[in-house]
Amino acid sequence: MREVIYLKTNNETGCGLCDATWGKYYKDIDGDNMVFCCSICADIFEEMVRRVKENTGWKSIDYVELHGNYSRGRECTARNGDDTFSYYFRTYSDGKFITFEKR
Amino acid sequence: MKCPVCLEKVQSYHSMASHFLSEDEKSDPGHVMFLNRYISRNRIEQEQLSDNLERFFHMDNGFRNWIIRTFVNRFFGDSPHPFILENQHPKPYIIRGYAMEHHHFLWQWVRSCSYIIGNSDNDDVVQYEIENITSEWYGTNDSPSHHELLLRMGEAYGLNRKDILNSIPLPATESAKEFWSYACKNLSWQEGMSAMHSLELIANRKVLEYGGKFGYFDPSVMKSSEIREEAKEFLKEGYLADVSHSERALIIIERHSDLEMLQNCQAVFMKSIEYFYDYLLARIERGYILENKQ
Numbered sequence: 595m596r597e598v599i600y601l602k603t604n605n606e607t608g609c610g611l612c613d614a615t616w617g618k619y620y621k622d623i624d625g626d627n628m629v630f631c632c633s634i635c636a637d638i639f640e641e642m643v644r645r646v647k648e649n650t651g652w653k654s655i656d657y658v659e660l661h662g663n664y665s666r667g668r669e670c671t672a673r674n675g676d677d678t679f680s681y682y683f684r685t686y687s688d689g690k691f692i693t694f695e696k697r
Numbered sequence: 698m699k700c701p702v703c704l705e706k707v708q709s710y711h712s713m714a715s716h717f718l719s720e721d722e723k724s725d726p727g728h729v730m731f732l733n734r735y736i737s738r739n740r741i742e743q744e745q746l747s748d749n750l751e752r753f754f755h756m757d758n759g760f761r762n763w764i765i766r767t768f769v770n771r772f773f774g775d776s777p778h779p780f781i782l783e784n785q786h787p788k789p790y791i792i793r794g795y796a797m798e799h800h801h802f803l804w805q806w807v808r809s810c811s812y813i814i815g816n817s818d819n820d821d822v823v824q825y826e827i828e829n830i831t832s833e834w835y836g837t838n839d840s841p842s843h844h845e846l847l848l849r850m851g852e853a854y855g856l857n858r859k860d861i862l863n864s865i866p867l868p869a870t871e872s873a874k875e876f877w878s879y880a881c882k883n884l885s886w887q888e889g890m891s892a893m894h895s896l897e898l899i900a901n902r903k904v905l906e907y908g909g910k911f912g913y914f915d916p917s918v919m920k921s922s923e924i925r926e927e928a929k930e931f932l933k934e935g936y937l938a939d940v941s942h943s944e945r946a947l948i949i950i951e952r953h954s955d956l957e958m959l960q961n962c963q964a965v966f967m968k969s970i971e972y973f974y975d976y977l978l979a980r981i982e983r984g985y986i987l988e989n990k991q
Binding site for chain 2: 608612613614615616617618619630631632633634635663664665666667684686687688690692693
């Protein structure tokens with residue numbers, strides 16, 4: 595049986611990426627049916643998870659701490675067990691990544 | 698009045714709130730982002746949303762001041778635009794990205810100004826736009842155009858003039874060009890002018906007086922050797938010209954519009970600055986690409 599690993603973030607009240615409580619858009623991220631405010635936030639989050647895995651070689655992510663916004667970009671730390679990975683990213687308003695760098 | 702996201706006609710702030718809530722039910726990204734950025738990050742109900750929208754759009758000190766205040770908050774406020782931060786002391790890669798993407802902006806600019814002339818029967822507008830087209834693209838015997846100064850700046854930083862002229866705009870720049878072309882061709886001249894000339898506030902010297910945390914660039918770069926003379930010439934032209942350009946345009950719009958037209962102009966302005974926001978990011982992305990930083 596496949597083990598379902600739930601990806602949690604510090605955004606507990608609203609959208610998994612920006613924490614807004616407008617909209618309700620669901621997307622499967624690593625087996626977890628996560629809620630976002632819109633399809634763009636969902637796509638950004640999915641791409642962010644893909645890039646973290648690509649950079650770390652992790653199979654899954656337990657938790658992501660996100661700080662910032664669309665204008666400033668987002669400073670994040672992802673955790674997998676005892677391992678952590680800190681990074682920064684910025685996107686266009688349509689979700690296309692401009693920057694993703696290890697911090 | 699119009700919705701500031703999809704430009705659909707609405708009768709009142711109450712019906713604008715209903716429209717936003719209906720789009721919120723569909724999780725429409727554009728409408729959700731507007732609410733999130735400008736109104737509230739947390740969902741609010743119809744009556745409060747209606748009040749908040751009315752407060753946001755209320756022109757207590759007139760149209761020109763509302764445009765300036767909203768623009769300054771968006772680009773020079775607590776979270777300044779990343780290009781503004783980079784442009785305080787611009788590195789060569791930023792100047793190269795600026796030179797290449799801005800060529801496409803100016804190409805569209807003069808066409809947008811021409812559409813505005815075509816849609817107007819007002820002599821003030823025609824004179825203003827002809828002066829604008831001349832200074833931005835053609836120049837005079839006494840002074841090269843802003844476009845020519847841009848090309849010289851790019852060349853001074855190692856770009857080939859032909860490469861700039863033959864380049865293809867990045868997707869964000871292309872989308873913005875499409876919107877500005879649509880707005881100036883199909884909407885009223887007042888809405889077209891609001892879409893375009895408000896953007897010149899970006900280089901307005903009075904941004905700090907208007908409450909901005911930064912100016913377009915740190916004026917100390919003009920007196921130091923950190924940027925080349927060609928970059929100083931280019932930045933100086935915009936810096937000196939744009940105060941009269943942008944504010945004069947807003948005064949013309951205000952003088953020749955009733956309240957309903959000014960409200961429509963607010964909506965088109967809001968949409969235009971979202972495209973402009975991404976276009977300024979494209980200058981950074983182009984800089985990265987030219988520098989192989991990606």
